Amino acid sequence: MAVKLPLYLDNHATTRVDPRVVDAMLPYFSEWYGNAASRTHVFGRQAEDAVERARGQLARAIGATSDKEIVLTSGATESDNLAVKGAARMYRAKGDHLITVATEHKAVLDAHHALEREGFQVTFLPVDRRGLVDLAALEAALTDRTVLVSVMAVNNEIGVVQPLAEIGRLCKARGVLFFCDAAQAVGKVPIDVEAMGIDLLAFTAHKMYGPKGVGALWVRRKAPRVRLEPLFHGGGHERGLRSGTLAVPLVVGFGAAAALAAELFDDETARIRALRDRLWAGLQARLPNIHLNGDLAARAPGNLNVSFAYVEGESLLMGVSDIAVSSGSACTSASLEPSYVLRALGVDDELAHTSIRFGIGRFNSEEEIDYAIDRVVEVVTRLREMSPLWEMVQEGIDLRSVRWTGH
Amino acid sequence: MAYSDKVLDHYHQPRNVGALPKDDPAVGTGVVGAPECGDVMKLQIRVNAEGVIEEARFKTFGCGSAIASSSLATEWVKGKTLDEAAQIRNTDIVAELNLPPIKIHCSVLAEDAIRAALADYKAKQQSAPNR
Numbered sequence: 001m002a003v004k005l006p007l008y009l010d011n012h013a014t015t016r017v018d019p020r021v022v023d024a025m026l027p028y029f030s031e032w033y034g035n036a037a038s039r040t041h042v043f044g045r046q047a048e049d050a051v052e053r054a055r056g057q058l059a060r061a062i063g064a065t066s067d068k069e070i071v072l073t074s075g076a077t078e079s080d081n082l083a084v085k086g087a088a089r090m091y092r093a094k095g096d097h098l099i100t101v102a103t104e105h106k107a108v109l110d111a112h113h114a115l116e117r118e119g120f121q122v123t124f125l126p127v128d129r130r131g132l133v134d135l136a137a138l139e140a141a142l143t144d145r146t147v148l149v150s151v152m153a154v155n156n157e158i159g160v161v162q163p164l165a166e167i168g169r170l171c172k173a174r175g176v177l178f179f180c181d182a183a184q185a186v187g188k189v190p191i192d193v194e195a196m197g198i199d200l201l202a203f204t205a206h207k208m209y210g211p212k213g214v215g216a217l218w219v220r221r222k223a224p225r226v227r228l229e230p231l232f233h234g235g236g237h238e239r240g241l242r243s244g245t246l247a248v249p250l251v252v253g254f255g256a257a258a259a260l261a262a263e264l265f266d267d268e269t270a271r272i273r274a275l276r277d278r279l280w281a282g283l284q285a286r287l288p289n290i291h292l293n294g295d296l297a298a299r300a301p302g303n304l305n306v307s308f309a310y311v312e313g314e315s316l317l318m319g320v321s322d323i324a325v326s327s328g329s330a331c332t333s334a335s336l337e338p339s340y341v342l343r344a345l346g347v348d349d350e351l352a353h354t355s356i357r358f359g360i361g362r363f364n365s366e367e368e369i370d371y372a373i374d375r376v377v378e379v380v381t382r383l384r385e386m387s388p389l390w391e392m393v394q395e396g397i398d399l400r401s402v403r404w405t406g407h
Numbered sequence: 408m409a410y411s412d413k414v415l416d417h418y419h420q421p422r423n424v425g426a427l428p429k430d431d432p433a434v435g436t437g438v439v440g441a442p443e444c445g446d447v448m449k450l451q452i453r454v455n456a457e458g459v460i461e462e463a464r465f466k467t468f469g470c471g472s473a474i475a476s477s478s479l480a481t482e483w484v485k486g487k488t489l490d491e492a493a494q495i496r497n498t499d500i501v502a503e504l505n506l507p508p509i510k511i512h513c514s515v516l517a518e519d520a521i522r523a524a525l526a527d528y529k530a531k532q533q534s535a536p537n538r
Contacts, residue, residue: 312445314470318410318418329445329470338445349443386424386474388449388466389442404441405519 003371010324011207011302011361012156012184017253018209018362024256025211028249036246037237047248054255061258062182062201063192064218071238072251075215076183078231079202080107082217082242083179086228087148087200088115091177095145099123101133101162102344104152108181112150121145130295131160131345139170148177153185157328157341157357158294159303161189168197177226183207183215187261188269188300193218199226205250209362210257214250217241268362273301275360275369280304282373287380289393293328293342293355302360307351308376310390311383316356319379323372328355350399410471411505417475422482425464427451432535435528439519446473446513450520452484452492454528460484460492465520472510476500476517489525 008016028050036051038044055067064070073079088098100112102124112122123141125133133151142149149171151162164180171178179200185191187208193201204215219241220226234243261268283290289309305328308316313329328339329352338352347355358372384390389399410418426449429436433453440447446469453462463481467474479500484492497514500506506514 310468312469312473315418315474318415318471349445353442353445386421386466387468388438388447389468391426391449391466399442404443404447405439405523 003365003367005322007323007368007371009358009360009364009368009372010326011359011364012159012357013326013359014206014212015209015361016363017206017211018257018260020260021210021253021256025249025253028252033248036248037235047246050252051246051248054251054258057255057259057262058203058216059218061186061191061262062203062218063194065194066221068239069218069221071217071219071241072246072254073215073217073242074213074247075206076105076181076202076204077107077215078242079204079215079217080105080181081111082228082231083181083200083202084108084111084148084150085115085231086241087177087179087226088120089118089229090227091147095143095147097121097123097143097145098148098150099125099138099141099146100150101125101127101152103127103131103155103158103341104150105156105181105183108150108152127344129346130298131155131158131293131341132295132298133162133167135163135166135170138167142170142174142176146174146176148179150179150181153180153182153191154189154300154303155294155341156184157339158305158345159184159300160294161185161298161300163298164191164196164198171199172197177224184300186258187265188302193220199224205254205257208257208261211250211253214247214254216254264362269301272360272362272364275364275366276301276304276358278366279358279360279369279373280306282370283376286373286377291351293345293347293351304358304360305355306358307347307355308380309351309354310387310393311354311380313354313356315383316354316376316379319383320372320375323375325359326357328357329353413479413504414472414475414506417478417504418471421465421474421478423464423478423485424466426466427453427462427464432531433528435524435526435531437520437523437525437527439523440469440516442468445469446516448473448477448516448520450477450480450484450517450524452524452528454489458488460487460489469513469516470510472504472506473513473516475504476506476513477520479503480517480521484521484524489528492521493525495521 032046034043034047036047177199186203201218206212291307293305313327342352465477467477497518500514
C-alpha cells in the first residue's frame with residue numbers, strides 16, 4: 001500500500017482528533033449548545049449532563065475515585081500553572097520551598113521561575129544520563145519547608161517515564177504534595193493517581209486524539225484534601241478553582257478521547273511500541289554513528305529521540321520535508337540554544353544539534369515507518385557526504401582535538 | 408521556518424560539494440565554525456597561475472541556510488581574483504538568499520570561510536615562494 005504524504009510522526013506535539021471523538025463532539029456545537037451552568041432549561045441541562053459524563057470518563061482514565069476531583073481547564077499549560085502556583089500560594093504559610101526537575105516542560109519550569117520572583121525557594125533536580133530523576137537526591141532535597149514536588153510522568157522530548165510511585169511514596173512520607181504533569185502520559189503509559197500517590201495531575205485532550213483547547217487538573221479531595229488558590233476569578237465554576245464558561249464540545253471530546261484511550265490501551269501501546277522498535281532497528285541497521293537520547297526501557301512506547309552525528313538537525317528536517325518530525329537542534333528554536341532537555345542529560349551540544357524526535361501514534365502504520373526509515377537513511381547519507389565533520393572522522397581525525405573557531 | 412526559493416534550491420542542488428587536495432600548494436582551505444555551535448563550514452579554492460580562483464568546493468555541517476550560504480559562496484568566488492573574492496560581504500549573501508535575521512550568522516560564517524581559504528592560500532604561497 002502506498003504511503004500517503006505528508007506523513008505525520010510528530011505525535012508529541014499534537015495528535016489527529018480521532019473520528020469517533022469528532023462524532024461525539026458534533027451535537028454539542030449545533031444542537032445542544034447550551035451553557036453547562038444554565039440549569040434552568042433543557043439546553044443547559046443537556047450540556048451539563050454531557051460535561052458530567054466526560055468528567056467520569058476522565059476520572060476513570062487516571063484511576064481517580066471521584067468525578068468531582070476533575071477541574072476542567074484550557075489545556076496542560078493552564079493546569080500546570082494552576083497546580084504549581086495554586087498550591088504554592090495556598091500553602092505559603094506552611095513553607096516556601098518547591099522541588100521540580102530540570103527536564104520538566106517549560107510550563108512547569110517557568111511557573112516555578114515566576115514563584116521564585118514571589119520569594120519562593122526552588123530546587124531544580126538534575127537527571128542522570130538516562131533522563132531519570134535520582135530518588136536519593138529528591139529525598140535529600142526535601143525539607144520541613146517543602147510544600148510541593150513537581151515531576152512529569154513522560155518527558156515530551158525523550159519520552160522517559162519517571163518513577164512516579166516511588167516519588168509518591170517519598171512525598172507521602174514527608175507530608176509533601178506531589179504534582180505530576182501527565183500531558184504526554186495518559187493513554188500511553190499506566191497512570192493511577194491512587195496507586196502512585198499523586199495529589200495533583202495535569203493532562204490534556206490534544207495529546208490523546210482529542211481536540212486542542214481543553215485540559216484538566218485532577219485535584220485530590222481526600223487524604224489529603226488539596227486546596228489551591230485559583231488563577232482565574234469569576235463565576236465560580238469548577239468548585240471555584242477555574243471560573244469561566246466550559247467549552248462543552250471540547251470537554252465532550254476530551255471525555256470521549258479518554259474513554260477511547262483507556263479502551264484501546266493494551267493493544268494500542270503494544271502496536272505502537274512495535275512500530276517504534278521497528279523504526280529504531282531499521283535506522284540502526286543502516287546508519288552508523290547514531291545515538292538514542294534517553295533510556296530505552298523506561299520510555300513511552302511512541303517516542304524515539306535520536307542524534308544523527310555529523311548531520312545538523314534542521315538540515316535533516318529540510319531533507320525529509322514530507323515527514324513531520326521535530327528536532328532538538330538550536331536552529332529550530334528562536335534562541336539558537338540546543339534542547340535544554342538533552343543538555344540536562346549530559347548530551348554534548350554537538351550531538352544535541354543533530355537530534356530528531358519521532359512521535360509515533362494511533363494512526364501510523366508499518367508501511368509509514370518503513371518509508372520514514374528509507375527517507376531518513378537517504379537524507380542522512382546525503383548530508384553526511386557533504387559534512388566536513390563526517391569527512392574528518394573518516395580521515396581518522398578526533399573532532400575533540402580540533403581547535404574550532406567558534407562564533 | 409519558511410525558506411526562500413533560493414535557499415531551497417541551494418539545499419536541494421548544492422553547487423560545488425566536495426573536497427580539493429588540501430596539501431596542494433595551489434589550494435587554500437578555510438574551516439570555520441564549531442560543532443557545538445551547530446555549524447561548521449569548509450571552503451576550498453584552487454588558484455591558477457594568473458591568480459584567479461578557478462575551482463571552489465565546500466562541505467558544511469549546519470542548517471539549510473548555512474548549506475545555501477556556503478554553496479553560494481563557492482559559486483561567487485569562482486572566476487574571481489583573490490582581491491575580488493575578498494570583497495564578498497555577508498550582506499550580499501543575505502540579500503541574494505533572502506535570509507531572515509536569525510540566519511544572518513550563516514552568511515557571516517560563509518564570509519569567514521572565504522577569508523580563511525584566501526588566508527590559507529596566501530600563507531602557503533609565502534612558505535613556498537618559488538612555485
